[in-house]
Amino acid sequence: MAELLNPRLLRNLLPAFSLTVLLVLIFYLQPRAMSYFGLNLLLNLALPIAFATLAQMCVMAVNDLDLGIGAFVGFVACVGATFLRDTPALGVLILAGCVVAYAALGFLIHIRNLPSIVVTLGMSFVWLGLALLVLPTPGGKAPDWIRAVMTWKTPLFPFTIYASVVVALVVHLVLMRSSYGTVLRGAGGNPVSVERAGWSLLKAKMTMYAMAGLFGILSGVSLIGLTTSADANIALRYTLLSIAGAILGGSEFVGGRISPIGAVIGATTLTLAGSFLSFLRISPDWQIGAQGGILIVVLALRVLINRSEKR
């Protein structure tokens, strides 16, 4: 029993707890949501948001913040709906270039000791501009294979649920269980000791930024699989959503404390927040407000848990 009340365990369980509460409330308000079709509708957009949240989490792990991820996801969506369909080789090349660009951002930020907020805000203009060049007006068409994957009718549960679980576990294994993953997180937690132990902080930061780029790409590609067409502004709100999702999932803003499983759960919680409101018949005007509210409530619960830890 004492172990059950262990603050550390409680803190790790908090994201799952908030998601469960929200799901129970939704099912209570609208029992019909508790079906394959209902879940599919509810969680439709969860996967792209989860990927964007993982991208944000990677950057947070090295004590930075990416305020350009939303614009980046939008750019990827535009490339996905044009080049990736018409000239797949060129499309893949562009996306690979994006990962390199993100690694280069990490390089620049580390070498010149720059504030990530300003650099990534500046980059958000670059991504948005590039997206407008690729696709000046909303349109394009997602490649059929992406569409097929994203609308795959899996048995028992919708595809989003399987995909989220797999992604969360894989990232968990890489970042939380592998030895280099520990070094990567250490680069955020205690850079001095990681450097003294002979690891390159620059390499760690570039790796994390490259991973952020990779997840950003996955987010954009999965997004067009659902929307079928793209638009430069399609994902601008992902920037704030991804930060909120990562924090909801138990990642901390400094100190390399992250949680990939939590991030995926946090993103799912935020996705559900909107549906919850509509089931309560509250105007969608309050949707982002509800997301902010959930964020504050979860953070408040975390404070309570931390306080019990000190006792």
Next chain:
Amino acid sequence: MMSPAGSRFERLLNLPWIWAYLAAITVWLATIFYTTGQGSAQILSAALSFATFSVIVGIGQMYVITLGPGNVDLSIPATMTFAGAVSMKIIDTNNAMILPGLAIAIGCGAAVGIFNYGLIRALRIPPIIATLSSSFLVQSAAIAYGRGIKIKPPPMLADFTTWRIADIPVLAICVMALAAVMSLVLHRTVFGRSVTAIGQNQRAAELAGIPVNFIRFATYVQSAVLAALCGFLLSGFSGGASLNMGAEYLLASIAVVVIGGTSVAGGFSNVSGLWGAAMFMFLLVTMLNTFGLSAGFRLILTGLIIVCVITLAGGRRRI
């Protein structure tokens, strides 16, 4: 031995805010070179008008950033929108209601600021997260309250905010006076010095007897109040309060502070650079427009130039 002139020149280049002005002048010269001098005065006048609003929010953001790493106010756009919508709706294009409306806008700002700092203190979360979460709520409140319509300003406010004497916007002069006062406050008063001291070393400031909590509280409230004031004035200037009017001011408020020569690490800031940086940001867009670039290229170049400026400036000023 260096000649006195040389050393004076060097001292000038070492001023943290000089680069913003040099950049602004360079961009302006490039623009009028391209237009062969046509409209050079109008461009400056327009730049003054638009820079005014970035400077107002920039002052608040600068004080917050001076508090040290992790201190940023992300709720500025939401506060602007909220204060603009609420005050314009209450004024209801009635000139007599302008002053009460202003008071209400400032009240909205103060409320957001108090809420922000309440979150920072009560939840012990980094200010970025606190101001982000509260901005969600405030933005939502603005959407629900404004109902997506552009709420018209009273004629007198619209006239005042667009009033020019000999092509010089009067509002810009008012905000220059405000900036001068805030500069004095920063460098010459106990409050300003305390903000800087906290940014340099919060622990030392606390041990020296500075009421750290109160100073931080006041700084966040001040930032939100300035954002509200900016939302109020911008509603008059741009023909009404709209729901996305604050959007571009998130980047603008942070960029003018950093380009203006304030250290992002905190504890080292100046007000004068804000004007140079705000002029630079506007003149840059004007230049790219004059060159006839498409929206895409314009955004890319704006972004790249911001990244370049911060790369050049950021490393140099690290303390």
